[in-house]
Amino acid sequence: MKEEKAYVITGPTSGIGYETALELAKHGTVVLVGRNRNKLEEVKRTINERGQDAAMVVCDVSDIISVKHAAKEIASLGLPIAGLLNNAGIMPQKALKNAQGWDLTFATNYLGAFALTEALVPHLPDGANVVFIGSAIEDPERKPAKVMGMKGGQYLSAESSAKGIWKPGGAKMAGIDAYATSKQCVLAAAMVLARETPRLHFNVIEPGITPGTGLGNNGNRFVHFLMGSMMQLMMLLPAFSRYKSTPKKSAKVISDVVTDTSGRTGVYFDQKGNPMQGSVLSRSKEFQERVVLETRALLEKYS
Ligand SMILES: NC(=O)c1ccc[n+]([C@@H]2O[C@H](COP(=O)([O-])OP(=O)(O)OC[C@H]3O[C@@H](n4cnc5c(N)ncnc54)[C@H](OP(=O)(O)O)[C@@H]3O)[C@@H](O)[C@H]2O)c1
Structure with a gap:
């Protein structure tokens, strides 16, 4: 018999998150947290049709006020939450703003998940x-990212990142510095949270290069197609094919970590569920602490 457990997941309406929500539903009630009510209802219906349980909470993860309301709503459900998966993420090719006027990528991928x-x-x-979805793009030494001209996280400060200002000398491709920096902060912050709160377990997963999801699809179908094709072509090269994944494969690995009962914490997992190393900077305790300190200061007025 299934134990009484609940799992909260953000971004369950597409790609990796959708498949992971279906996986998690095998282990307990899934709390679906997303910005689009219709899409959430569709996922909930799919889960219910399989005889499994789901609840839904509408939340724009990029909007700190919306996140605060959602957290209250989730808590008021009174479910025995065994896992929280911060999966929602975006990679737009242009600088957009959230409700607070902050960089939308940084707010969605990092600030909202942290809040x-x-x-x-x-x-x-x-x-x-508590599991975060990271991305190896944060590492300037990661081969596939390097080949595509990515330069890793370009963090100056939490405030600068919120303003969409990145360290000079970043990637030529628009939107990449914001994405890489947001994921570097996710990784750094998770390590601090793991040290601060040992009664809980905080881990990060790099889901692998997973073409065919909605990531990078910002209304421009041609650019999205081009990016997808580039990723598919790269995956044909033996040096890169080992990083390849599919939403279903990633979902299995992620779900294993979210439902894990071994007590592992402060681990960065790769797409196969093996521990991996993040960038040199993300491993610096000084950097990790600075990121969290600055993030808390930034979010303070919304607490
Ligand atoms: N695909 C890859 O190769 C890859 C590699 C490394 C890491 N990742 C990470 O994996 C995670 C999932 O990405 P994916 O590839 O599955 O992309 P995806 O198909 O675009 O899924 C993204 C999910 O996030 C949700 N979302 C976006 N902005 C939101 C907001 N403001 N509030 C609430 N929900 C929001 C989307 O909701 P809607 O359905 O409403 O748009 C969707 O459910 C992301 O964190 C991404 O950075 C992906």
């Missing part, structure tokens, strides 16, 4: 897992 986690931590029982 949701901080708001839910007091409601999580001992032993619960």
